[in-house]
Amino acid sequence: MGAEKPYRDIFPEKRELVGPHEYGFMFDGHGAQFRGMGQSIYRRYEVARDVIDRANSIASFDLKTACFDNPHEMLSETMYAQLAIVACNEAYLRVLMEDAPDKLEGAPSYVIGQSLGFLNALHVAGAFGEYGSPESFERLIKLAEFRGRIMQERCQELGESGLMAIDSKGKGREEESTISDLKSYVEAEAIEGVYMAIDTNRNKFVVGGMKKDLVEYQRYINRIYKINGIRGLVLSTSSGAFHTPLMRGVDQELRAYLEEMGIEPCKIPVLTNTLAPAKLISSPEEVIEEMVRLITEPVRGTAMNEYFMDRGIHAYNLGEKRITSDIFIDGEGDSLFEQVTSKRALAIGAGVVAGGVVAYLVNRNRKRN
Numbered sequence: 001m002g003a004e005k006p007y008r009d010i011f012p013e014k015r016e017l018v019g020p021h022e023y024g025f026m027f028d029g030h031g032a033q034f035r036g037m038g039q040s041i042y043r044r045y046e047v048a049r050d051v052i053d054r055a056n057s058i059a060s061f062d063l064k065t066a067c068f069d070n071p072h073e074m075l076s077e078t079m080y081a082q083l084a085i086v087a088c089n090e091a092y093l094r095v096l097m098e099d100a101p102d103k104l105e106g107a108p109s110y111v112i113g114q115s116l117g118f119l120n121a122l123h124v125a126g127a128f129g130e131y132g133s134p135e136s137f138e139r140l141i142k143l144a145e146f147r148g149r150i151m152q153e154r155c156q157e158l159g160e161s162g163l164m165a166i167d168s169k170g171k172g173r174e175e176e177s178t179i180s181d182l183k184s185y186v187e188a189e190a191i192e193g194v195y196m197a198i199d200t201n202r203n204k205f206v207v208g209g210m211k212k213d214l215v216e217y218q219r220y221i222n223r224i225y226k227i228n229g230i231r232g233l234v235l236s237t238s239s240g241a242f243h244t245p246l247m248r249g250v251d252q253e254l255r256a257y258l259e260e261m262g263i264e265p266c267k268i269p270v271l272t273n274t275l276a277p278a279k280l281i282s283s284p285e286e287v288i289e290e291m292v293r294l295i296t297e298p299v300r301g302t303a304m305n306e307y308f309m310d311r312g313i314h315a316y317n318l319g320e321k322r323i324t325s326d327i328f329i330d331g332e333g334d335s336l337f338e339q340v341t342s343k344r345a346l347a348i349g350a351g352v353v354a355g356g357v358v359a360y361l362v363n364r365n366r367k368r369n
Contacts (some may be wrong), residue, residue: 024108025124026317027089029115031237032201035070038088042068047098048091052057059140063087078155078239082116082148086140089120096316110280112271112315115198115243115299118291119144122261125266127287139261142312146257151295155240160211163197163238167204169229178203178228182221191217195244196298201305208241243298249297255288258288277305 022205041048042064046267056063066074067084074080113121119140122128128143129136157162166182168175182206193213198206207217214234221232241247266287269280278300281290 006069021122021200024110024112024315025093025121026315026316026318027093027111027113027117027120028085029113029117030078030081030085030242031235032085032088033075033237034036035068035075037067037075037084038091039068041091041095045091047094051091051094052087054137055083055090055141058138059083059145076236076239077152078242079145079148079152081239083141083144084149085116086119086144089117089138090123090137093120093124097295108268110271112304113273114301115273115294116144116147118270118273118294119147120189121270122263122266122287122291125268125270125282127266127270127284128261128262129264131267143257143261147254150250150253151240151242151247158210158241158246161209161241161246162211163206163208163235163240163242164214164232165204165206165235166221166230167200169231171203172189175229178225178230179203179205182225182230195241195246197241197243198299198301199303200299200301202302206235208244208246210241222230237290243296245296247295251292254295255292258291263287271304271307273299276300278303278307293348 035112036050038052042052052064052067061080061094063083065071066080067088075084108124111121111124113119123140124131126136126141165181168179179202183196183199185191185207186194186207189195194207194209194217196205197208200206207214209217211234218232218234221230225231263284265284266282269282270287271280272278272290274290274297281287
């Protein structure tokens with residue numbers, strides 16, 4: 001295995017501001033795991049094998065077996081799923097760099113990571129050291145495993161907890177108004193034991209809590225609002241009440257770990273998840289605070305979307321499930337992402353990921369003007 005290229009060679013130019021002709025990377029978070037994840041690019045690309053093999057050598061468990069075979073439903077446990085997602089996110093990015101370097105002119109202007117994907121965003125931004133260095137990669141992998149482990153431990157202390165999505169089949173004003181009202185009730189903690197976890201978009205949000213409280217709330221939603229095309233669905237991909245106050249204690253363990261590890265100033269700005277309005281951050285202090293908030297506070301997807309609505313942007317959401325694309329919608333409620341296969345990707349300027357998907361984000365509102 002050859003030495004990793006340092007940041008300055010991978011991204012020869014550095015951009016400071018987001019503009020109409022610049023691009024960014026977007027990384028998926030929890031929920032992107034599935035049996036066979038990363039396997040197609042592992043078989044085809046040496047760079048993907050390098051990433052996953054190196055992550056496997058650092059991890060305390062057999063990462064490749066977890067990703068490719070998922071024995072005993074390993075990926076249903078966050079202590080395994082978090083590292084699997086982070087490693088595959090990095091593998092997809094490196095394949096994009098190798099397959100379509102002419103599409104990536106200079107360094108990205110910003111990086112985005114939804115929830116767990118925030119770790120990948122920080123890695124690219126240089127928060128763990130020079131991107132491409134063995135030291136930075138090792139910090140990423142160890143941090144992902146540590147975060148997954150302490151969150152798993154908290155979930156085991158709590159008992160049966162999880163997440164539930166509430167969404168609308170329709171995209172009209174009436175449905176949006178009902179979803180908005182339901183969000184307000186949850187934000188005000190008017191529903192006992194149910195907390196906002198992800199404010200996904202105008203038509204969808206995710207709540208967290210103990211399973212018994214979620215099931216009761218699901219019955220209520222499906223009984224009262226089903227006629228309006230609104231439904232509740234407990235998520236099988238989540239093993240805990242992430243991004244809610246039930247995870248308190250984990251946040252301070254993570255803070256101590258980050259402060260001991262040390263965070264470098266980001267060379268590329270990173271978009272916040274938890275702030276409304278959202279903003280780009282780069283200082284070590286801002287990074288640590290955002291990482292800590294992500295444990296117990298909701299992801300503000302609507303705020304992230306609003307940040308970009310008036311900006312002409314291009315972004316690459318790497319992976320096969322496009323979790324992050326739920327956040328970014330246009331004025332009509334349609335996804336801002338176009339799902340593209342490798343054959344069509346080059347025609348519109350996106351990269352190529354064999355066996356997977358590159359979702360190419362365009363600002364349709366800006367495009368029409």
